[in-house]
Amino acid sequence: MQAVAIVTILALAQFILFSIQVGSMRGKHGVKAPAVTGHPEFERMFRVQQNTMEQLVAFVPALWIFAYLVNPFWGAAMGLVFIVGRFLYRASYVKDPDSRGIGFTLTFLPTAVMLVWALVDALLSFV
Amino acid sequence: MQAVAIVTILALAQFILFSIQVGSMRGKHGVKAPAVTGHPEFERMFRVQQNTMEQLVAFVPALWIFAYLVNPFWGAAMGLVFIVGRFLYRASYVKDPDSRGIGFTLTFLPTAVMLVWALVDALLSFV
Amino acid sequence: MQAVAIVTILALAQFILFSIQVGSMRGKHGVKAPAVTGHPEFERMFRVQQNTMEQLVAFVPALWIFAYLVNPFWGAAMGLVFIVGRFLYRASYVKDPDSRGIGFTLTFLPTAVMLVWALVDALLSFV
Numbered sequence: 530m531q532a533v534a535i536v537t538i539l540a541l542a543q544f545i546l547f548s549i550q551v552g553s554m555r556g557k558h559g560v561k562a563p564a565v566t567g568h569p570e571f572e573r574m575f576r577v578q579q580n581t582m583e584q585l586v587a588f589v590p591a592l593w594i595f596a597y598l599v600n601p602f603w604g605a606a607m608g609l610v611f612i613v614g615r616f617l618y619r620a621s622y623v624k625d626p627d628s629r630g631i632g633f634t635l636t637f638l639p640t641a642v643m644l645v646w647a648l649v650d651a652l653l654s655f656v
Numbered sequence: 657m658q659a660v661a662i663v664t665i666l667a668l669a670q671f672i673l674f675s676i677q678v679g680s681m682r683g684k685h686g687v688k689a690p691a692v693t694g695h696p697e698f699e700r701m702f703r704v705q706q707n708t709m710e711q712l713v714a715f716v717p718a719l720w721i722f723a724y725l726v727n728p729f730w731g732a733a734m735g736l737v738f739i740v741g742r743f744l745y746r747a748s749y750v751k752d753p754d755s756r757g758i759g760f761t762l763t764f765l766p767t768a769v770m771l772v773w774a775l776v777d778a779l780l781s782f783v
Numbered sequence: 784m785q786a787v788a789i790v791t792i793l794a795l796a797q798f799i800l801f802s803i804q805v806g807s808m809r810g811k812h813g814v815k816a817p818a819v820t821g822h823p824e825f826e827r828m829f830r831v832q833q834n835t836m837e838q839l840v841a842f843v844p845a846l847w848i849f850a851y852l853v854n855p856f857w858g859a860a861m862g863l864v865f866i867v868g869r870f871l872y873r874a875s876y877v878k879d880p881d882s883r884g885i886g887f888t889l890t891f892l893p894t895a896v897m898l899v900w901a902l903v904d905a906l907l908s909f910v
Contacts, residue, residue: 572690582836587668594661626690644668710802749817
């Protein structure tokens, strides 16, 4: 489970990094709290961070349930895909929101695969 | 704990479904990222998804703490109430945001009951 | 782990309290759902609740990973700092968003310390 813990910590650290970048965009473009609109570059970074939070809400429980029921090694591996996918998502979204597809898919897919796989595993345990 | 895992997976799958529906409302009404306003139907579905995320942030830890400290079976049962309540919440919110009360209560109550019950149980363990 | 469970429950209860206060600000200032802007006092309370959710998404997994890998007692203690910090954050943000620094730091620091400490601990276990 150590590998799963490390991957979780790295994914949370990435989210904290994105949050810090939202803060520095606030400073750069003079978007004062509580406003969350006002400059396109700020708004894009803010949406990247918000979408990353949405993904984490499903990803973290999915990863741990999968690690316990199925396999911690494959969980950690899919977690690494998630993290790489998020960096791609940020890079493409900030350049052009319409190009966010690949980065989004690379973070969505690991979560979806782990949820379905763990669900099948849990249901089979009742058979 | 298998039943608790299944209910958690179903609640996360419901959240992912709502997220996909936000995406299709973007397409339907031409609300281009990073905008999160622009058409009432999109805004309602977006708020349903955002509120579901807020609820999940408290519900998932509440469910697992309750399952460990008190009872996994009752945890899973309250999780099913949560999921049904969320579907009611979405249906009523999309029709008329002012009618969201019952669906909201059915998702809020299971979380509140599990938190209070688990807190009492944990505090009693120190007596 | 009972102390860690209690601190988690209190942090989630605090978040639920903030959510209820967002709801009462809706009523007070006539900000009807799905709108999330319209009155400064509502917008400040809404941002306090949203930022608390962002913090919880990292804090709760950080706390439990730290408690398992390092030490549940110190985890619970840092959790109490988090909760006190969040009340300071709310109090200062509602008065003047620019003064939110200290409250923010007191909630950010426990999470950061636990993540780094647990990461070092997990990495050392492979040596």
